[in-house]
Amino acid sequence: MSGQNHRLANSGSIDRSAPLKFQFDGQQYEGYKGDTLASALLANGVHLVGRSFKYHRPRGIMSAGSEEPNALIQLGDGNRTDPNLRATRIELRDGLVAASQNRWPCLKFDVGSVNNLLHRFFPAGFYYKTFMWPASWWLKYEHWIRRAAGLGKAPQGRDPDRYEKTHRHCDVLIVGGGPAGLAAALAAGRTGARVILVDEGTLLGGSLWSDLDCTIDGAPGLDWVRATVAELQAMPEVTLLIRTTATGYYDHNYLTLLERITDHLGTAPDHLPRQRLWKIRAKRVVLAAGAIERPLVFANNDRPGIMLASAARTYMNRFAVTPGRRVLVLTNNDDAYRTALAMHAQGVRIAGLVDLRAQPKGPLVAAAAAAGIAVHPGQAVVATRGALRVSSVEIMKLTADGAGVTGSARKIECDAVAMSGGWTPTVHMFSQSGGKLRWSEDVSAFVPDLSVQAETSVGSCNGAVSLVKCLKQGLKAGIEAARATGYKGRVTAAPNVGEPPQSDRRDLWVVPGKKPLGHAGKHFVDFQNDVTAADVHLAAREGYQSIEHLKRYTTMGMGTDQGKTSNINALAIMGEVLGANVPGADVSRVGHTTFRPPYTPATIGAYAGRNIGAFFDPVRTTAMDFWHREAGAKFEHVGQWMRAWYYPKPGESLRQAVDREVKAARDGVGILDATTLGKIDIQGPDAAEFLNRVYTNVWLKLAPGRARYGLMLKEDGMVMDDGVTARLSENRFHMTTTTGGAAGVLDWLEEWRQTEWPDLKVYITSVTEQWAVASICGPDCRTLLAELCPDIDLANDAFPFMSVREGTVAGIAARVFRISFTGELSFEINVPRRHGLALWQAMMEAGEKYDICPYGTEAMHVLRAEKGFIIVGQETDGTVTPSDLCMDWIVSKTKVDFVGKRALARRDIVSADRKRLVGLLTEDPNEVLPEGAQIVEAVQPEPPMAMIGHVTSSYYSPSCGRSIAMALVKGGPTRIGETLSIPLAGKTIRAVVTEPRFFDLDGERANG
């Protein structure tokens, strides 16, 4: 390598005083601050940067922007590597390490390029046609295809970088910092409106960095850019975001912006995120996203060295890099003449200017002629040569209709080709916003038509071609957007603009070659996915004519570039094909594929933000959590709560610990942290009436100080939640809900109160976390509590089962409920959360002499299952009625109405065929059924078998000395005494149907 041999001596906006060293595919190069990786490679004469996806053809840098289909780079190494980055968007920094992709063993000699020779065997739809049979081989095929296909490599480990998100509101969001966007920002900003201007590049000013032939108010366009940016920077309510891509446009002017904060820095400071996702809510949006130049579709148009004419101009004018020393220009419009003239002015030799138009005219054409540039009007490039870089082209005269070529071919030596097929407005954001597009003959592309959100498109994304139009549209949209959000201000007058006028364009969607399409080289349409014009024709012949079918059949537009350079060409070619077959068919009828976020590829990390690790989901803990941890408890997640599951002693298994905890709760005293149950304070003169309507049983006559178990149904009659509710006073109740149901029940109660019974005088307030709850049970628990609670008479008659008292426990003001979920004598002591740990410690201390045993949720489940108490969400799944649970006793027959009452009388609900709750005792008492196991009447040699039910709860019961289970089985209690089978993998378990109760059948133990 001979250094930056394609760098121009002066001009450009790179910083020649800051040389930077970088590595590409192991080789050292040098560039300057202000370069992109692409411009630095070109400065070093490197065009070959990748291999294509399917045919592994050598590819070069085609563009200077985000539309780049070819120059996809793997950056970094280890877990900090990113695949598929566009070299045109990578800012050069010192020590940057980049590698090409999709080649093996190296870029210049790639084994995969054999696919190019075998191209006849890889037509569009190849995978669909070839790998369909035999179906069972698909897994093998897939493995092979995935190895052969694909671009870069994903990192294997955890992403070491930090990503953040933020919300931001503004009056006017402007997408795109080119002339139109800057003008809009200026007009809006001057009113004092809150403005955000976002641009994906590093410099505001857009095309003005490339189009140095424009003047604004008599001065170079860049002077206007600098003055405008300076004025905007001085406005306190204007935020200018560079290196930031507007990735998505969603409902109600909600847009996402992806800001790259440290990617361009060699070493990033630890306190800064690598990237930040901005979630913007804008009152008005101005889209000034610009336009993307279209490649021309000619034979072998993909060799390295062939690039877009506007990109070549950008490399010349902004980066002071010439793409070649003998550059051929191929165009169907005037704009590429500006590239030719710019190069000519810098002393770069123009090998020829091939114009598809038969009679180009206008000032630019005249200027080219005056400069001595060889213009070839009405000619086409029919072939290109050069293995790893274009070395020559052949040109021929086009027929008058442009469908063919005539005469003899003429060879022109060149080392770069600058092509221009016209401009495609960047309508991605507009289309994502829901706006409707229309086909514009002026630009031969889709342009914004009907907006559906508070949005305006301006400048070249709106089809404007001239700079003056871009500025005028921007200024107008800016002031209108600000005024629409309530700001006042004067209209900013449009400046005087000097720019070369442009005339017509000749759309030849396929530039004809020497032979019929597909027989002399490939006419690439989609460079990234190797889709050719012949593929589009094939798709049309095979009936894949709808644009969405074309896309999926050929993979056109499905690459990481989402077809930014290829979509219009593909649609237009399809339109032409259909036009030949279907009368009246044209491009506008072909339509366009759906534009989806993100506009350019985004890191998953940015979307995750900080919602990772401990921030992925909050973990909720109780006031006694610290004690449980110190005691070595194992925990289980119950919703977001962490609950103590069991407290193993050294060497104990789960089963051994639970057996011990259950035994202690039945024989001595056990203590459970029951804090997580939902608690709701219900107050008002109609509180009892309200409960009467939401519960299935009767509540009006419950005396103050007493409590009752209640079951809540959905309006469809299905069990939704349960719990004990106590009447604290005439007009005040303390309701409890399941742990998981707390939030849902609160919402449910509010819904009924507000929407159905607004006349009821009742207030509902969540107090779940006001209270810490220690539940003690077992024969000794009354004695223990009596020691700590001097002011409540705990005797059976003074404080009967299902009642509530207020008093002090361990010196703490407490609400004590005498209720039981274990079947034992039991008290639930509620104290304000701040005292929870103190209460627990006091109980443990005083309980020592009774061998008090903390028990976790597993023992609690066993204790309640032995008694046949249900758990909502375990015995129920949203399809279970009270009758299915054999709990008809809790459904009032006398109440006129309650939520769910009518549904319980529906035919399907009273059917005898329903699954109902029973107990199951396995023939082998040590066999514990798996929960969820299906139950059958008769085992067949293999599935299917008629399933008649499933196991809902199953444990080893230390109190019964055997396994127990509950199940929902068709016919339910009518099957008591039958033996049913539970077929499992490798064995079948047989079990006898019983009542769903296993211990203390007469319920005497709760009385203590």
Added chain:
Amino acid sequence: MVEKVGPTPPGLDPTPLDRVIGPIGGPAEAGVVLSERRHWGKLVLRGEPDDKKFITGATKALGVAPPSKPNTAATIQSTAIIWTAPNEWLVVSEPGTEAALESALESALAGTHHAITNVSDHSTIIRLSGTAARAVLAKGCAIDLHPRVFGVGQSAQTNLAKAQVIFRQFDEMPSYDILVRASFAPYLWAWLTDAGLEFGVRVEG
């Protein structure tokens, strides 16, 4: 979540954050200053805003009228009365004053349809202050916090990261008092310190 075990200061009752908050201190120039407001009194006050007797009674007991404007807080000395729904307010008062305030309200409101619920332990208060406080909130809160829209005296019930919160701005710094359910407080504290990383965080006692 990594729990930093730090005991409750002597003579005080534990808060949900005692074992979460790390060492007190941090850079003087930190953009974010965090502290916990221990055990402030919190009463939910319910009553109908068009019931004159209720409003008069509440105003008498509180010393200031419960605000009728949504998303605002009325303050009197150190007590804040935060609008939380058209017939609901959260009264936040100095630690230990809630019982007396509850009795005062009960007697002033006797005979009206109302409800008072002591929820002092249901949530705790994290105070977020500093030049970057607004930027920290914006990382997890979707409402517009710009001073033109949300200033001193304003309050909101909304989501902050993955927690439901009520917060109010009480000075121009800006400073916010954030009420968060006790069991979500460790999560939110950790989230706030993490979100403040780029601005520097100081923890005060």
Added chain:
Amino acid sequence: MLLIDCPWCGPRDDEEFHYGGEAHILRPRDAAALSDEAFADYLFMQQNPKGPHLERWSHNHGCRRWFNMLRNTATNEILEIYPMGEKPKTEAGQAAYAANWRRETAAEKNALSGEGS
């Protein structure tokens, strides 16, 4: 993400809200008098229009108030927000209300007058 203008709290992201299905489904007064089929109209059957839809929402991460909303299901445009217990006032809302198959069903008559089917 929708921006919903809570009648009390002002504009908030839709993640603060709970969607409560179709609005103006009246609960039968004497459901026992309804056939299973007529009751099913009340309980299970909902409109699913492409276009303006009257629906119920609750600001359950904020003030927890319920309200009615007219939303175009095709564009997500919010056309009207009005209190529980009231009928829509806009032309589009009134048209959506009138066009609902539910008007005059046995279940609705029962809700209004307590009649059976």
